[in-house]
Amino acid sequence: MSSTRPNQLFRNISSKIAAIPMIVTALFVFVGGTIWTVVYSFTNSGLLPRLQWVGLDQYERLWATRKWLISIENLAIYGLCMLVLVFVIGFILAALIDQKIRFEDTIRTVILYPYALSFVVTGLVWQWMLNPEFGVQKVVRGWGWESFTFDPLYSADIAIYGVLIAGIWQGSGLVMVLMLAGLRGIDQDVWKASRVDGIPTWKAYIFVIIPMMRPVFVTTLVIVVTGIVKIYDLIVAQTGGGPGISTEVPAKYVYDMMFQANNLGQGFAASTMMLVTVALIVIPWAILEFGGSKHRD
Amino acid sequence: MQNSVEIKNLDLQFGAVKVLQNLNLEIGKGEFLVLLGSSGCGKSTLLNCIAGLLDVSGGQIHINDRNVTWAEPSDRGIGMVFQSYALYPQMTVEGNLSFGLKNAKLPKPEIAKRIKHASEVLQIEPLLKRKPAALSGGQRQRVAIGRALVRDVDVFLFDEPLSNLDAKLRADLRVEIKRLHHKLQNTMIYVTHDQIEAMTLADRIAIMRGGQIMQLGSPDEIYGQPINKYVADFIGSPSMNFLEGNIKNGTFEMGELSIPLDGYEFGDTGAATEGAATMGIRPEHVVTGELVESTPFQVDVEVNLIEPTGSDTLVDCEVAGHHFRVRMDGQSRVSVGEKLRLGFAPARASLFDAKTELRL
Amino acid sequence: MIDTTSAPLTGPQGPKPRKPFSRRNIFLYGTLITIALFYALPLYVMFVTSLKGMPEIRLGNVFSPPLEVTFQPWVKAWSEACTGLTCNGLSTGFWNSVQITIPSVILSIIIASVNGYALSNWKFKGADAFFTILIFGAFIPYQVMLYPIVIMLREVGLYGSLGGLVLVHTVFGMPILTLLFRNYFTSLPEELFKAARVDGAGFWAIYAKVMVPMSLPIFTVAVILQVTGIWNDFLFGVVYTSPDNYPMTVSLNNIVNSTQGVKEYNVNMAATILTGLVPLSIYFVSGRLFVRGIAAGAVKG
Numbered sequence: 001m002s003s004t005r006p007n008q009l010f011r012n013i014s015s016k017i018a019a020i021p022m023i024v025t026a027l028f029v030f031v032g033g034t035i036w037t038v039v040y041s042f043t044n045s046g047l048l049p050r051l052q053w054v055g056l057d058q059y060e061r062l063w064a065t066r067k068w069l070i071s072i073e074n075l076a077i078y079g080l081c082m083l084v085l086v087f088v089i090g091f092i093l094a095a096l097i098d099q100k101i102r103f104e105d106t107i108r109t110v111i112l113y114p115y116a117l118s119f120v121v122t123g124l125v126w127q128w129m130l131n132p133e134f135g136v137q138k139v140v141r142g143w144g145w146e147s148f149t150f151d152p153l154y155s156a157d158i159a160i161y162g163v164l165i166a167g168i169w170q171g172s173g174l175v176m177v178l179m180l181a182g183l184r185g186i187d188q189d190v191w192k193a194s195r196v197d198g199i200p201t202w203k204a205y206i207f208v209i210i211p212m213m214r215p216v217f218v219t220t221l222v223i224v225v226t227g228i229v230k231i232y233d234l235i236v237a238q239t240g241g242g243p244g245i246s247t248e249v250p251a252k253y254v255y256d257m258m259f260q261a262n263n264l265g266q267g268f269a270a271s272t273m274m275l276v277t278v279a280l281i282v283i284p285w286a287i288l289e290f291g292g293s294k295h296r297d
Numbered sequence: 298m299q300n301s302v303e304i305k306n307l308d309l310q311f312g313a314v315k316v317l318q319n320l321n322l323e324i325g326k327g328e329f330l331v332l333l334g335s336s337g338c339g340k341s342t343l344l345n346c347i348a349g350l351l352d353v354s355g356g357q358i359h360i361n362d363r364n365v366t367w368a369e370p371s372d373r374g375i376g377m378v379f380q381s382y383a384l385y386p387q388m389t390v391e392g393n394l395s396f397g398l399k400n401a402k403l404p405k406p407e408i409a410k411r412i413k414h415a416s417e418v419l420q421i422e423p424l425l426k427r428k429p430a431a432l433s434g435g436q437r438q439r440v441a442i443g444r445a446l447v448r449d450v451d452v453f454l455f456d457e458p459l460s461n462l463d464a465k466l467r468a469d470l471r472v473e474i475k476r477l478h479h480k481l482q483n484t485m486i487y488v489t490h491d492q493i494e495a496m497t498l499a500d501r502i503a504i505m506r507g508g509q510i511m512q513l514g515s516p517d518e519i520y521g522q523p524i525n526k527y528v529a530d531f532i533g534s535p536s537m538n539f540l541e542g543n544i545k546n547g548t549f550e551m552g553e554l555s556i557p558l559d560g561y562e563f564g565d566t567g568a569a570t571e572g573a574a575t576m577g578i579r580p581e582h583v584v585t586g587e588l589v590e591s592t593p594f595q596v597d598v599e600v601n602l603i604e605p606t607g608s609d610t611l612v613d614c615e616v617a618g619h620h621f622r623v624r625m626d627g628q629s630r631v632s633v634g635e636k637l638r639l640g641f642a643p644a645r646a647s648l649f650d651a652k653t654e655l656r657l
Numbered sequence: 658m659i660d661t662t663s664a665p666l667t668g669p670q671g672p673k674p675r676k677p678f679s680r681r682n683i684f685l686y687g688t689l690i691t692i693a694l695f696y697a698l699p700l701y702v703m704f705v706t707s708l709k710g711m712p713e714i715r716l717g718n719v720f721s722p723p724l725e726v727t728f729q730p731w732v733k734a735w736s737e738a739c740t741g742l743t744c745n746g747l748s749t750g751f752w753n754s755v756q757i758t759i760p761s762v763i764l765s766i767i768i769a770s771v772n773g774y775a776l777s778n779w780k781f782k783g784a785d786a787f788f789t790i791l792i793f794g795a796f797i798p799y800q801v802m803l804y805p806i807v808i809m810l811r812e813v814g815l816y817g818s819l820g821g822l823v824l825v826h827t828v829f830g831m832p833i834l835t836l837l838f839r840n841y842f843t844s845l846p847e848e849l850f851k852a853a854r855v856d857g858a859g860f861w862a863i864y865a866k867v868m869v870p871m872s873l874p875i876f877t878v879a880v881i882l883q884v885t886g887i888w889n890d891f892l893f894g895v896v897y898t899s900p901d902n903y904p905m906t907v908s909l910n911n912i913v914n915s916t917q918g919v920k921e922y923n924v925n926m927a928a929t930i931l932t933g934l935v936p937l938s939i940y941f942v943s944g945r946l947f948v949r950g951i952a953a954g955a956v957k958g
Contacts, residue, residue: 018779022788033805037801093692112948121929125699169695196371207396226798255895356670
């Protein structure tokens with residue numbers, strides 16, 4: 001671009017006009033909105049936002065609230081289990097489907113369809129499936145195993161695992177598709193080379209293929225983790241946070257504080273904590289992924 | 298002679314598509330055989346069958362007098378070099394070379410010895426601790442060859458190993474592969490679509506088309522006595538000139554021109570066949586200037602176009618209505634529209650039946 | 658052609674014999690079929706439950722097919738089911754969702770495609786910086802931006818209306834769609850764009866006459882992505898609309914999880930299927946394009 005042109009601002013003007021929605025969204029909604037929320041998390045806003053500084057009060061209150069602590073604990077349990085299981089299941093499924101199987105399209109279609117559904121639908125189906133009076137528990141008991149107990153949604157200790165089942169059911173198809181795309185992207189000659197070298201398939205996966213898929217793994221990780229932090233609709237539909245407050249999650253805490261309890265300050269502080277969590281994952285990833293690329297190429 | 302690789306009645310089909318058909322091929326110990334053909338001719342498929350990477354539909358493959366038709370690739374006594382190198386990107390060069398050996402539970406000193414030998418032969422010792430991403434294309438290709446070398450096998454398979462390299466590097470590595478073959482005296486089967494590679498490297502070339510071997514012979518034979526019009530056209534750049542006419546009483550008649558066929562060696566029959574035929578003559582076998590006087594056939598043409606390439610000058614003209622090219626010395630000065638007298642000896646030409654396109 | 662007829666072959670020849678029921682195949686297909694059943698089961702259960710009468714549900718087992726098929730639950734779910742005091746069924750929510758989804762999809766795709774086009778072919782100074790912010794914005798939890806947007810919508814008088822929700826969907830669809838279009842337009846041959854410029858076409862002419870006609874597949878992918886995403890949204894629906902304008906997902910949740918009265922599981926399941934029907938039909942019809950959409954949106958990101 002030549003800098004000697006007189007009317008710099010009007011160069012490429014159509015393009016700039018076309019980019020206005022993006023610029024407005026990026027600056028006002030994303031950056032502006034985020035800063036606004038962070039700033040107001042240091043105020044004692046109640047029903048309406050007001051700029052009355054209270055320092056870290058909201059955060060102290062937040063970390064002293066049992067519902068928030070349970071939310072965090074649930075998110076940690078759900079997140080960790082979800083992450084591990086969804087990766088293991090997703091990768092194994094992708095590897096199985098990659099074995100030049102028959103009916104590949106059918107199997108892939110069946111595994112991925114839950115991902116097309118709303119979390120609300122998923123939550124309600126699994127609420128029904130896990131209903132002890134009618135669902136899986138009753139069926140198994142009907143087969144003669146009278147003492148069989150499987151009612152995760154009705155016992156506070158394990159309710160979050162009931163949500164986990166639904167989450168995995170909906171989310172593992174996505175991981176499978178991403179992993180399969182990664183596997184299909186691998187140079188077939190590498191497979192041939194490993195066969196000539198006499199490497200057993202499982203060993204080839206572990207020592208050659210998985211290391212080659214690092215970028216896919218990292219991207220999938222970021223997608224899955226951001227999805228986990230956002231979890232909200234599933235809880236609302238499946239358990240409503242219950243029994244009691246045993247399946248509360250941070251996103252629901254934020255909503256409840258902002259729109260039910262008229263305690264905006266708490267909502268802002270809680271959402272800022274969510275932002276921090278995501279930032280802790282996304283920023284290192286971004287630095288690794290994009291900061292390092294200049295050296296690699 | 299003991300054969301290193303024997304392919305007997307090999308068939309391969311994917312569904313209804315026949316990729317290889319009743320293919321027979323014997324490759325001697327220490328021979329450098331090139332499978333040459335345009336894409337889709339089945340040459341890479343054949344190589345993959347020999348390697349055991351593809352299950353055949355019929356026939357047998359023997360390597361070192363052992364029937365390996367059902368054997369795993371790693372048990373066939375082969376090493377393979379791929380077009381895309383197919384190095385394991387997360388391992389160092391040393392790791393790449395040793396991975397298969399470690400897996401085969403070879404003792405450590407033996408592995409070290411083999412890696413040392415291979416890296417000396419290929420001059421990759423300084424690269425051993427590096428990862429493939431830090432190597433140039435040529436270096437990666439050497440490592441890929443090294444991976445075949447450490448397997449200590451008699452048969453090397455190359456699947457278009459130089460196609461991903463630029464022209465200069467390709468020429469260098471070509472020489473190196475040839476040198477390697479001289480040094481190791483292994484059997485090498487080499488797939489390529491590049492006829493220069495084929496001509497320079499091969500002891501014998503197998504020209505493939507439609508899943509069959511059209512002609513198998515030394516580069517000289519393939520170049521000098523192409524078995525049919527397809528091979529004649531495929532080999533040689535610029536390609537052969539074809540003239541259509543009739544053979545009658547030992548001359549090739551083409552409109553007003555008639556070319557005496559004295560000195561042409563006919564194939565099976567040993568005598569002139571009569572009837573419609575195609576004559577092929579390579580641009581480099583046509584002479585001009587003073588040399589014309591000594592040739593049995595001469596004709597006057599007008600220069601239509603000239604293509605100087607530096608070392609040669611290609612002259613486009615017309616002979617009896619057929620497009621005709623002549624290769625002249627790069628120093629010769631001709632210009633468009635100029636009259637030129639050409640001559641060639643039928644002994645250097647090839648004659649093909651107009652219908653079957655087979656060599657006469 | 659070489660054709661040496663040799664002696665009849667002895668020993669192994671032809672394809673390697675493989676048992677159709679090798680241990681490998683049993684494991685492979687066994688695992689896949691079991692897992693596929695686990696995934697398919699809820700859809701099946703939803704469906705059979707919705708076709709049973711309540712007495713049969715109380716007695717029977719969720720997996721057994723209905724003895725007596727009844728469509729009453731579907732009718733009730735569509736037009737009579739109650740949320741609190743109103744008993745209009747899901748139909749209101751369905752039409753709200755239609756009114757939200759169609760303009761949101763059109764608006765967001767037009768804006769994002771033009772944006773992606775500007776970013777790939779008409780880069781201006783600073784464009785990449787804004788784009789980077791936009792992409793990072795996609796990772797910010799929505800909860801952080803929920804309230805500021807409430808204020809913005811209130812300022813322009815769109816809070817609680819369908820129009821406001823359309824705007825919200827357009828904004829939040831922008832990062833992924835812009836990325837999708839930018840990557841696609843970048844992958845098109847640049848010569849094409851240059852040729853059009855040499856022919857004297859400007860920004861909008863090239864977009865409309867060269868880029869759009871060449872980009873049908875990516876527009877389809879974007880439509881699939883947006884229709885399913887917007888239809889399935891719950892959070893924005895519940896935050897930015899008033900009860901009259903609630904989208905289908907919110908109505909569904911209110912119907913099923915409302916505490917009043919006797920629970921009618923068959924109606925609930927019929928309502929659940931009805932809500933899932935739009936994205937499911939898109940998914941089953943579009944198949945590979947849907948997969949391509951999520952793979953492109955995710956892996957390339």
